[in-house]
Amino acid sequence: MKRLPDISISSLPMVIALLGAAALVGCAAGPEPRRPPVSSAPAPQEPVAVKPAIRPVVKPTPLPAPQVQPPAAPSSTVLALLERADMRMEQGDLAAAAASLERALRIEPRNPRLWNRLARIRLRQGNYSQAASLAAKSSSLAAGDAELLADNRAIIEQARRH
Amino acid sequence: MATLRRFAPPLLVSLLLMFSAYVYYLDVNVRSQFEGRRWAVPASVYARPLELYPGAALGRERLLEELQALGYLRSDRPEGPGEFAAGEGKVVLATRSFRFWDGPEEARRMELRFRDGVLQEMVDLATGRSVPMARLEPRLIGKIYPAHHEDRVLVRLEEVPPGLIDALLAVEDQGFYSHHGIAPRSILRAIWANLRAGRTVQGGSTLTQQLVKNFYLTSERTLWRKFNEAIMALLLELHYDKDEILEAYLNEIYLGQDGQRSIHGFGLAARFYFGRPLQELRLSQMALLVGMVKGPSYYDPRRNPQRALQRRNLVLRLLADRGETDPRQVQAASSEPAGVVPLKVGGITPYPAFMELVRRQLYRDYRDDDLRSEGMQIFTTLDPQIQAAAEQAVSGRLEELERSRGMPEGELEGAALVTEPSSGEILAVVGGRNARFAGFNRALNAVRPIGSLIKPAIYLAALELPGRYTLITPLDDSPLTLKWPNGDSWSPANYDGESHGEVPLYLALAHSYNLATVRLGLQLGVEEVLDTVQRLGVYRPLNSYPSVLLGAAELTPLEVAQMYQTIANGGFRSPLRAIREVLTAGGEPLQRYPLDIEQAADPGAVYLLGRALQAVAREGTARILDQELGELEIAGKTGTTDGLRDSWFAGFTGDRLAVVWVGRDDNRSTGLSGSSGALLVWRDMIRSLPTQPLQLVAPQGVQQVWVEPWIGLRSREQCPGAVWLPFISGSEPEEYSGCGAGNVTEPAANPLQRGIDLLKGIFQ
Numbered sequence: 001m002k003r004l005p006d007i008s009i010s011s012l013p014m015v016i017a018l019l020g021a022a023a024l025v026g027c028a029a030g031p032e033p034r035r036p037p038v039s040s041a042p043a044p045q046e047p048v049a050v051k052p053a054i055r056p057v058v059k060p061t062p063l064p065a066p067q068v069q070p071p072a073a074p075s076s077t078v079l080a081l082l083e084r085a086d087m088r089m090e091q092g093d094l095a096a097a098a099a100s101l102e103r104a105l106r107i108e109p110r111n112p113r114l115w116n117r118l119a120r121i122r123l124r125q126g127n128y129s130q131a132a133s134l135a136a137k138s139s140s141l142a143a144g145d146a147e148l149l150a151d152n153r154a155i156i157e158q159a160r161r162h
Numbered sequence: 163m164a165t166l167r168r169f170a171p172p173l174l175v176s177l178l179l180m181f182s183a184y185v186y187y188l189d190v191n192v193r194s195q196f197e198g199r200r201w202a203v204p205a206s207v208y209a210r211p212l213e214l215y216p217g218a219a220l221g222r223e224r225l226l227e228e229l230q231a232l233g234y235l236r237s238d239r240p241e242g243p244g245e246f247a248a249g250e251g252k253v254v255l256a257t258r259s260f261r262f263w264d265g266p267e268e269a270r271r272m273e274l275r276f277r278d279g280v281l282q283e284m285v286d287l288a289t290g291r292s293v294p295m296a297r298l299e300p301r302l303i304g305k306i307y308p309a310h311h312e313d314r315v316l317v318r319l320e321e322v323p324p325g326l327i328d329a330l331l332a333v334e335d336q337g338f339y340s341h342h343g344i345a346p347r348s349i350l351r352a353i354w355a356n357l358r359a360g361r362t363v364q365g366g367s368t369l370t371q372q373l374v375k376n377f378y379l380t381s382e383r384t385l386w387r388k389f390n391e392a393i394m395a396l397l398l399e400l401h402y403d404k405d406e407i408l409e410a411y412l413n414e415i416y417l418g419q420d421g422q423r424s425i426h427g428f429g430l431a432a433r434f435y436f437g438r439p440l441q442e443l444r445l446s447q448m449a450l451l452v453g454m455v456k457g458p459s460y461y462d463p464r465r466n467p468q469r470a471l472q473r474r475n476l477v478l479r480l481l482a483d484r485g486e487t488d489p490r491q492v493q494a495a496s497s498e499p500a501g502v503v504p505l506k507v508g509g510i511t512p513y514p515a516f517m518e519l520v521r522r523q524l525y526r527d528y529r530d531d532d533l534r535s536e537g538m539q540i541f542t543t544l545d546p547q548i549q550a551a552a553e554q555a556v557s558g559r560l561e562e563l564e565r566s567r568g569m570p571e572g573e574l575e576g577a578a579l580v581t582e583p584s585s586g587e588i589l590a591v592v593g594g595r596n597a598r599f600a601g602f603n604r605a606l607n608a609v610r611p612i613g614s615l616i617k618p619a620i621y622l623a624a625l626e627l628p629g630r631y632t633l634i635t636p637l638d639d640s641p642l643t644l645k646w647p648n649g650d651s652w653s654p655a656n657y658d659g660e661s662h663g664e665v666p667l668y669l670a671l672a673h674s675y676n677l678a679t680v681r682l683g684l685q686l687g688v689e690e691v692l693d694t695v696q697r698l699g700v701y702r703p704l705n706s707y708p709s710v711l712l713g714a715a716e717l718t719p720l721e722v723a724q725m726y727q728t729i730a731n732g733g734f735r736s737p738l739r740a741i742r743e744v745l746t747a748g749g750e751p752l753q754r755y756p757l758d759i760e761q762a763a764d765p766g767a768v769y770l771l772g773r774a775l776q777a778v779a780r781e782g783t784a785r786i787l788d789q790e791l792g793e794l795e796i797a798g799k800t801g802t803t804d805g806l807r808d809s810w811f812a813g814f815t816g817d818r819l820a821v822v823w824v825g826r827d828d829n830r831s832t833g834l835s836g837s838s839g840a841l842l843v844w845r846d847m848i849r850s851l852p853t854q855p856l857q858l859v860a861p862q863g864v865q866q867v868w869v870e871p872w873i874g875l876r877s878r879e880q881c882p883g884a885v886w887l888p889f890i891s892g893s894e895p896e897e898y899s900g901c902g903a904g905n906v907t908e909p910a911a912n913p914l915q916r917g918i919d920l921l922k923g924i925f926q
Contacts, residue, residue: 088264099754109817140859
């Protein structure tokens with residue numbers, strides 16, 4: 001299986017996910033149910049005991065809360081698409097600008113700034129319900145980025161007034 | 163005599179009048195057809211274009227596979243569009259230009275470098291600069307044909323290589339640019355030659371006459387038709403110039419048959435016989451096509467290769483005789499093989515299941531007649547490489563299951579859908595084991611009970627009430643019986659026939675405990691649960707019986723995919739889409755189907771649900787995924803229905819959502835649960851795709867803490883049984899368990915003891 005490191009996502013959520021994963025597995029010493037879980041009976045059974053051995057055990061220090069930092073710099077491809085979107089917007093071709101952003105989102109679907117930009121475009125197009133939804137989507141990925149959260153709130157506010 | 167003198171002039175006059183009227187009638191006919199819409203051109207349906215950018219999960223082999231599918235030619239020095247050279251860890255590529263929705267993609271020469279299945283770098287060979295992104299032209303995956311199944315790819319005269327026109331004129335009409343539509347001398351010459359030979363060896367028709375014959379007339383061979391043909395040819399030449407007539411000829415001429423579909427014009431013939439655009443044909447290939455004009459079936463290079471080659475070489479000789487082409491070039495062309503590509507099986511489309519979805523979406527917005535005749539270009543979301551992986555996983559695994567379980571061959575059926583979670587784009591649709599066969603499309607049309615696949619909706623409805631439910635709320639898994647006023651009763655049971663006492667909420671979902679789930683659903687209210695199902699995007703009306711809580715609800719795999727799409731997208735519903743854009747034949751944008759999202763559930767609650775679904779794949783009913791694909795952090799849910807009739811799995815990684823159904827068309831038992839059937843298909847499929855791990859992002863307002871789920875108390879990392887779990891802020895437990903209080907470092911200082919605790923936990 002071929003996979004690439006996700007270069008654009010802030011490393012912190014990943015660390016948190018890993019922490020959580022490691023916690024759930026590495027500390028599975030609690031009273032586990034005695035029976036195999038439902039509907040797994042006919043499945044090829046593997047010895048459960050190998051689990052801790054294959055998983056990279058990360059020893060995390062528990063963090064008080066997911067303090068997510070603003071996303072890492074987007075890739076050059078996404079930057080080029082953002083540039084193109086800006087150019088189209090200046091030309092007044094909002095549909096083309098949106099298309100460029102959608103293309104960028106296909107590459108970095110978890111980049112909250114891209115969702116925010118798309119929300120801004122929908123707002124300018126007068127598509128208020130989409131603007132609000134997209135801003136909410138951006139916020140759901142932007143925990144810790146106060147500036148972006150504030151801008152998304154502003155978009156939602158503006159969309160509501162219409 | 164006198165009568166003759168008296169009647170002849172008026173007779174002549176009236177004959178002349180009638181003749182003029184007839185010519186006028188033909189003239190109107192000729193002009194209206196030539197100027198109006200000349201051809202009904204089928205709509206072309208394209209797959210997604212392959213996006214090239216540094217960092218793309220695209221290995222060299224996958225790129226080469228795509229290039230082959232697009233008819234690119236291997237060449238030592240790729241110069242012209244449509245050529246490439248493959249080196250160690252790199253590919254040099256001359257792309258073709260293509261007009262997309264958001265503008266043209268220019269042709270360019272690039273060097274692409276790969277490492278570890280990732281496209282590392284792209285350099286433009288003309289400028290030496292790195293290229294941030296490029297798109298290959300999309301694969302054509304199907305067409306929507308006019309009723310008479312005429313197919314063509316229109317070409318403009320300036321796009322036609324001069325060599326083809328020279329060869330055509332050399333063979334079919336040497337005097338094309340000087341005659342007026344008919345060439346009496348060549349007719350006489352033809353008659354003389356035919357008389358001498360005693361059979362038809364030569365035709366005297368000009369290109370104009372041939373065009374008229376193809377364009378306006380039936381194929382019967384009568385003098386009357388010959389007469390009409392001559393008049394109409396003259397009329398055509400009167401109104402239009404040579405280039406217009408030649409262009410019409412190049413697009414109209416009949417050049418072959420593929421089942422019901424008739425191949426018209428050189429543009430389509432180039433693709434049909436050589437798999438390449440007309441502009442990229444070699445001289446020998448052009449000559450072969452020109453040779454076929456005389457008899458497309460007689461000189462068919464696939465059925466009669468020898469004959470086609472002889473005819474081609476005759477064309478090349480005639481071309482050399484004209485003296486406008488380099489004789490050495492002609493000589494070289496004569497010794498080349500035919501270079502014909504194998505006929506594609508399936509004819510109309512290799513992806514009937516996906517095409518049905520495309521049609522469904524198109525017919526909401528377009529008239530059938532326009533789709534069949536206006537030459538629209540439809541850009542879809544299909545990813546042919548993912549489609550291939552999905553088809554292979556379904557057919558391969560079902561075969562394997564039948565073999566290993568001693569079932570009769572062909573008893574199992576299956577369906578699969580793959581989508582991109584954040585956009586709702588549908589990447590692959592498999593409607594059955596034989597994906598080439600346009601039969602019953604189970605992915606779209608098989609309505610089946612979904613079993614435990616409904617459970618995430620119940621748990622989501624609960625988690626949206628953080629004051630009442632958290633991931634560790636104990637759920638009662640003891641037996642229950644529901645009684646109805648009419649005396650009927652219902653006693654659900656767990657899959658293993660046991661009850662498990664009080665179970666933390668997320669583990670009840672991970673292990674798919676039925677009793678705990680039914681009790682939870684009844685606490686919430688069946689109506690509330692069905693409302694959540696609907697919010698997730700399922701609009702089929704469902705009966706609000708308690709049995710719906712255990713998946714008596716019947717849905718299609720497509721509807722299930724929609725439901726899980728909303729979960730995978732963090733609670734934002736995106737209608738599943740198969741089409742991105744529609745363009746006119748000329749490349750003008752007609753319609754775009756933009757990304758469309760709507761918030762359907764609280765992102766915090768969906769995040770908690772996502773974490774619980776990850777526990778399904780790590781320690782629950784789908785834990786088989788943990789052994790090989792553990793690093794993907796998959797979230798998913800198994801589903802099994804009464805009597806093992808339906809086996810389901812729905813799950814997602816960071817960038818793929820896939821739903822698999824396995825069952826039988828006669829609705830009998832398969833002997834398979836969700837984890838012993840559909841899950842294995844799902845795993846095979848994901849294993850063979852490049853995909854990214856699922857990294858759920860906790861939204862604002864979610865707090866993560868160490869807890870001991872079985873006792874519902876806060877804990878510390880070092881404590882046995884402590885788990886790092888998310889809570890909607892304010893709903894996390896406050897009271898600590900006894901473990902580690904005030905003594906944080908001690909247990910961690912003894913890794914051996916920790917390991918023993920771990921093992922104890924596992925074998926308990």
